Amino acid sequence: MQQRKPKRDDRLEVEVERIDERGLGVGRAEHESGEYRVALRRALPGERVAAQVLRRRGNKIEGRLLEVLRASADRTSPPCRHYGSCGGCALQDMSYAAQLATKRENCERALAAALVKVDVEPVIGSAAALRYRNKMDFTFGTRRWVEPGEAEGVQRDFALGLHPREQFRKVLDVEACEIQPQPFDAILASARRIALEQGLRAWDLVKHEGLLRHVVLRRSVATGEILLQLTTSSEAPELVGPYVAALLAAHPEITTLVQAINSRGATVAMGERELVLHGSGSIRERLAGLWYRVSAASFFQTNTAQAEKLVEVTLEEARLSGSERVLDLYCGAGTLTLPLARHAAHVHGVELVEAAVADARRNAEENGIGNVTFSAGDVLAWFGSAGAIECDVAVVDPPRAGLHPKVVELLARIPARRMVYVSCHIGSAARDIAALAHAGWRATRARPVDLFPQTPHVECVLSLERAP
Numbered sequence: 001m002q003q004r005k006p007k008r009d010d011r012l013e014v015e016v017e018r019i020d021e022r023g024l025g026v027g028r029a030e031h032e033s034g035e036y037r038v039a040l041r042r043a044l045p046g047e048r049v050a051a052q053v054l055r056r057r058g059n060k061i062e063g064r065l066l067e068v069l070r071a072s073a074d075r076t077s078p079p080c081r082h083y084g085s086c087g088g089c090a091l092q093d094m095s096y097a098a099q100l101a102t103k104r105e106n107c108e109r110a111l112a113a114a115l116v117k118v119d120v121e122p123v124i125g126s127a128a129a130l131r132y133r134n135k136m137d138f139t140f141g142t143r144r145w146v147e148p149g150e151a152e153g154v155q156r157d158f159a160l161g162l163h164p165r166e167q168f169r170k171v172l173d174v175e176a177c178e179i180q181p182q183p184f185d186a187i188l189a190s191a192r193r194i195a196l197e198q199g200l201r202a203w204d205l206v207k208h209e210g211l212l213r214h215v216v217l218r219r220s221v222a223t224g225e226i227l228l229q230l231t232t233s234s235e236a237p238e239l240v241g242p243y244v245a246a247l248l249a250a251h252p253e254i255t256t257l258v259q260a261i262n263s264r265g266a267t268v269a270m271g272e273r274e275l276v277l278h279g280s281g282s283i284r285e286r287l288a289g290l291w292y293r294v295s296a297a298s299f300f301q302t303n304t305a306q307a308e309k310l311v312e313v314t315l316e317e318a319r320l321s322g323s324e325r326v327l328d329l330y331c332g333a334g335t336l337t338l339p340l341a342r343h344a345a346h347v348h349g350v351e352l353v354e355a356a357v358a359d360a361r362r363n364a365e366e367n368g369i370g371n372v373t374f375s376a377g378d379v380l381a382w383f384g385s386a387g388a389i390e391c392d393v394a395v396v397d398p399p400r401a402g403l404h405p406k407v408v409e410l411l412a413r414i415p416a417r418r419m420v421y422v423s424c425h426i427g428s429a430a431r432d433i434a435a436l437a438h439a440g441w442r443a444t445r446a447r448p449v450d451l452f453p454q455t456p457h458v459e460c461v462l463s464l465e466r467a468p
């Protein structure tokens with residue numbers, strides 16, 4: 001007779017082996033019908049845990065932690081009151097040293113899976129494992145996440161905060177976030193309170209109605225300036241005006257406030273149009289000895305102190321003598337471009353977002369750096385229009401999806417002798433580097449830098465050279 005396979009709500013005991021790239025503990029469970037791979041939150045390597053089955057596909061199970069039967073020495077108490085429900089952090093149960101070891105192993109595993117042979121150095125850890133972020137992106141929602149045990153009859157149709165894990169239609173009211181700067185807690189509370197007092201409605205993701213969509217907060221470590229970007233579904237000055245006035249009155253520490261208007265279905269904080277309602281529209285940040293103007297739409301590394309380390313490591317790996325022509329693809333507002341330019345003959349940056357390129361140009365000018373040029377547009381399109389490319393060293397820092405396969409092909413053929421791949425998603429980087437290997441590029445070093453404590457994410461600087 002065939003054995004019954006595990007089904008929803010069954011209890012299994014799991015030997016946890018590792019943390020996967022989503023931050024889930026992954027391990028093995030013995031069952032009368034065979035062995036199963038179980039992935040579950042909040043379970044650490046080396047632990048034996050009891051899990052409730054949530055879903056099963058083949059021999060893969062997603063479970064929920066019921067009980068830790070044998071705890072790891074790396075287990076710690078999560079500092080955040082929302083941890084568990086909030087989708088923002090996944091590793092708060094783990095000591096920071098263990099998080100760093102896990103991130104290194106995950107880099108090694110992803111590279112080995114793509115057959116990229118390179119030693120991964122220990123991860124450069126962040127001095128601050130909490131309160132390290134300089135930017136947070138919060139969402140307004142009409143379906144508030146209700147915690148178990150909350151009183152009956154609580155308001156459920158308005159929330160401002162973060163999405164609970166895997167619940168993209170719901171929003172958890174964040175009262176305090178341990179990885180954001182302290183002043184953001186109070187600003188967020190006011191943004192929620194004033195909206196409710198003024199009877200403003202949150203954007204409904206399903207019905208596509210309502211006004212308030214996102215609040216993005218950015219704070220400069222160097223100057224303390226705070227930028228608030230409010231995304232709304234329409235301009236609605238008669239509603240937005242009093243809302244913004246009340247927010248600014250309650251929080252004079254907000255130095256600039258920008259309204260972004262996004263009437264489309266897609267849930268992005270970036271708008272079709274931007275109006276600067278208060279201040280200059282940007283904040284100034286200091287990084288690696290240079291000043292940067294960061295506007296609402298520009299990409300800027302979210303952990304300023306660790307971004308310094310990332311710049312340092314990238315510079316070390318670029319090994320510039322002063323005579324090189326450098327290509328910096330996916331250059332954002334120039335955080336790598338400008339430091340590279342101080343050690344090179346010339347750097348050309350390419351970046352999709354026009355506002356970031358405008359920031360990059362202004363940043364170069366304000367820092368007195370003249371040996372840089374920029375192109376605004378898609379990297380692939382730029383390759384098509386750039387003609388013969390002259391470059392000794394290439395730096396690429398793509399978004400999480402990595403490089404377009406055609407970009408890999410074009411990049412493989414540039415006349416550079418060295419390439420530095422700065423990756424925020426090691427799986428994508430491993431795939432791209434494996435593809436570059438077909439064209440004679442080989443990885444010589446992998447140096448992870450942790451910009452995202454408490455989460456499974458890690459940056460990794462990979463050096464590539466042309467095989468002789």
Ligand SMILES: C[S@@+](CC[C@H](N)C(=O)[O-])C[C@H]1O[C@@H](n2cnc3c(N)ncnc32)[C@H](O)[C@@H]1O
Pocket residue numbers: 299300301330331332333334335336350351352353356377378379380397398399400424
């Ligand atoms: C990980 S960020 C790196 C930014 C910059 N190197 C830094 O350290 O601040 C990736 C950048 O790539 C840009 N980007 C995304 N897709 C792009 C594309 N197809 N072509 C050019 N730039 C793109 C994004 O706007 C973003 O600024």
